[in-house]
Amino acid sequence: MASCPKCGFDLTASGVCGVCGYGKRPEAPRKKPARRAGLALWLSLAGAAAVALGAVLLFAVPGPSGKGVNGSASLSSSAAQAAATDPAPAASSAPPPQAGAEGPEGAAAPSETAYDARGGPLDPPLDSKASYLQWMLTHTSEKEPYLSAKWERTQVALARGDITHRRVLMAFLLTPREHFVRRYNLPRAYADAAIPIGYGQTISGPHIVARMTDALDPQPDQKVLEIGTGSGYQSAFLSELSNYVYTIEIVKPLYEETDAIYTSLSGEYPMYRNIHRHHGDGYYGWTEHAPFDRIIVTAAIDHIPPDLLKQLAPGGVMIIPVGPPSGQVVLKITKVVEPDGTVRLEREDIYHGSAKKIFVPFTAEGGKIHSLSTDQGSEQ
16 A cells, blocks of 8 residues: 655555545635634635645654654654544534524524634644744734643643544644633643632643543534533633533532633634523533533532433433542443434443543532432432
8 A cells, every 4th residue: 555755654545645635635715704813814815724734734742751853743643543534523403503593591692703613623733833833823812831831731632642633633722721720820721730710619631621522522513511611611622613512500600700701702712602601500401402412521420410311412422520539430421322212321431441530529509519319319
């Protein structure tokens, strides 16, 4: 089998490289709404840039010293192949965002100016750290120290297998975590650790957010429910990938604080207008907007909430940390409905037995912790 003259991976029978895209016919430029400061000028050049950038999807992976060669090295084979061969977005019955649609409580309704994830995340160059920084500094208002830290953190996430999908990779690189860690945590914005954000809550470390999102793999027209809005970073990340993000927060002051952050950023980041926010107990889901194609739970619980299982669509996926306070297994639950109507759950540890994580507890109003001993009628 012939090898690609650009990256060395095998070519398909039609002479196309599945890693760097060598041999593909140039595609017509896709249209995207402006989303960052100074982006309108860039969009006029997007057709030529998209072809050029597609050929350099080789990302830096750190060596034993934690640094790549000249700030850039090749993706590992498995990560590169997975990142370059994402399946096409799944079809869904969900309609595209409509102008003037009435949104749920606390949410800015999707409008005709909101970001449409069906075009996929924007594509900053990945051939080197310098190219990425230059592109982001030109087309966004984000600052070099945070961009540099995000680039380095992404290299580690790829090396660990936390990110395997190209769309998730791009969304991770485009989501400004520094806007959500709270001002007093800015020096640690990209630290690989859970960081307190007040009210007894934390923002999870970037690697676990990346791995959970990668395992969820939401597609543009799929409805995604997040239980535990917290800092807002997870839903911001998801809004790069899906047009229909729903998030619930139990702690009202935290809900109001994060809602204000989304609102203040929605001019520069129009995808945040597609995040529907709600204050309430996520244990019972969000019935009015069910079913959901994807559900992600960001708080620890010792069982799977029955209402969330009911609201998960057939074939849907839920990511949830399950276990005692000492440590949880982060499960990927796939809901399979047999032809006779029988429901079967397929379970997978997204860390494959290599790690347990500790999340803040899944609480109800008044601070009560949801558990099998307190939630009557719960079932796994």
